[in-house]
Amino acid sequence: METKVKKSKKWKYHTSHRFILIDGEKEHKFSFQTQLYQIGVYGIVNGDSGSQGGYTPNKLVRMEKSLLKDLESGRIKDLEFGREITVSDETGFFVEVD
Numbered sequence: 801m802e803t804k805v806k807k808s809k810k811w812k813y814h815t816s817h818r819f820i821l822i823d824g825e826k827e828h829k830f831s832f833q834t835q836l837y838q839i840g841v842y843g844i845v846n847g848d849s850g851s852q853g854g855y856t857p858n859k860l861v862r863m864e865k866s867l868l869k870d871l872e873s874g875r876i877k878d879l880e881f882g883r884e885i886t887v888s889d890e891t892g893f894f895v896e897v898d
Contacts, residue, residue, distance in 0.1 A: 808890030811857035813864055816882030822875060838893035857887045857894060
């Protein structure tokens with residue numbers, strides 16, 4: 801029986817995001833902080849434990865692309881990214897790499 805070797809992937813995303821959502825005449829400030837764990841990424845919105853969840857690096861990459869589109873369209877403003885990290889799954893777990 802032949803063993804298939806899983807090809808590892810790498811993702812680059814930022815560990816935090818801050819922006820202002822424009823909702824008609826109202827503006828809402830958002831902050832999103834993440835913490836990488838071997839099984840995924842923990843994220844929390846506005847420091848509220850009721851607004852937390854689990855993510856994958858791939859989902860965070862897609863989220864950042866969406867935020868950039870929202871910035872271009874004027875749906876959000878003042879977008880700030882925190883430290884960028886590169887994550888790999890070559891060990892079978894998510895780990896930060898150089």
